[in-house]
Amino acid sequence: MRRAADPEAGEVRLGFLNTLGTWLVPELVGAYRGAHPHVRFRLAQDSAGALLDGLLDGRHDLLVTSGPPADQRIAWRALLREPLRLAVPPDHRLAGRRRVRLAEVGGDPFVMMRPEYGLRGITDELFASAGIRPRIAFEGEDAETLRGLVAAGLGVALLPAHGDPPGPPPLLAVADRGSTRTIGLAWHRQRYRAPAVEAFAAFVRGRGRAELRPSTALGPRTGGGAAG
Numbered sequence: 001m002r003r004a005a006d007p008e009a010g011e012v013r014l015g016f017l018n019t020l021g022t023w024l025v026p027e028l029v030g031a032y033r034g035a036h037p038h039v040r041f042r043l044a045q046d047s048a049g050a051l052l053d054g055l056l057d058g059r060h061d062l063l064v065t066s067g068p069p070a071d072q073r074i075a076w077r078a079l080l081r082e083p084l085r086l087a088v089p090p091d092h093r094l095a096g097r098r099r100v101r102l103a104e105v106g107g108d109p110f111v112m113m114r115p116e117y118g119l120r121g122i123t124d125e126l127f128a129s130a131g132i133r134p135r136i137a138f139e140g141e142d143a144e145t146l147r148g149l150v151a152a153g154l155g156v157a158l159l160p161a162h163g164d165p166p167g168p169p170p171l172l173a174v175a176d177r178g179s180t181r182t183i184g185l186a187w188h189r190q191r192y193r194a195p196a197v198e199a200f201a202a203f204v205r206g207r208g209r210a211e212l213r214p215s216t217a218l219g220p221r222t223g224g225g226a227a228g
Helices: 024-035 048-056 118-130 143-151 195-210
Strands: 011-017 040-046 062-066 074-087 109-113 135-140 157-160 171-174 180-188
Touching: 011 024, 011 048, 011 195, 024 040, 024 062, 024 195, 040 048, 048 062, 048 074, 048 180, 062 118, 062 195, 074 118, 074 143, 074 195, 109 118, 109 143, 109 157, 118 157, 118 180, 135 143, 143 157, 180 195
Parallel strands: 011 040, 011 062, 109 135
Antiparallel strands: 062 180, 074 157, 074 171, 074 180
16 A cells, blocks of 8 residues: 555556557656656557546556547546658659648558547548548558558558658658647546556656657647547
């Protein structure tokens, strides 16, 4: 009980999107553990819907996810805005371009995340705004799989910009308005949070404001909205 009440020795149960496991979450957890080495982390990686279910039923203390959940029981604070890029095969007709509009690939096959993933919802909204009814070649659960399939020539894909390894496929800036996703921290408004959880949450919010991607960091925001 004493350890659980100690902010320097408790446990943080953190859920996060699959696409944040290659850069953002390791950065946050690694930086925090460097200053608080006795805090333990129980990590869970899943889709947006499954993470929200876990937060509501008490399996997670905090979530790092995209977009404010619509459930009013959940508070959410924005941390940063992440650009989306269009990944195209190396021999694609637009591979030499730096910036494109989605309408230019409206007839191409797309590889996409499955519908239960937050990135898919953002992608669907962008397609609707561009007047595109995408021809789907594959639906997956992992951005790295989509990237590999694009490189193999199966289609094109909208992918997060951060954490990209060097090499193919080419990633092009997207000119369409709203071609970003907002990453934030979510927690249950009414559930007790141990001191270690509160301390880590404060650290993450501070990184979002002051250090993490300072050119795109956002101010505080809580409450509802469309599910991410």
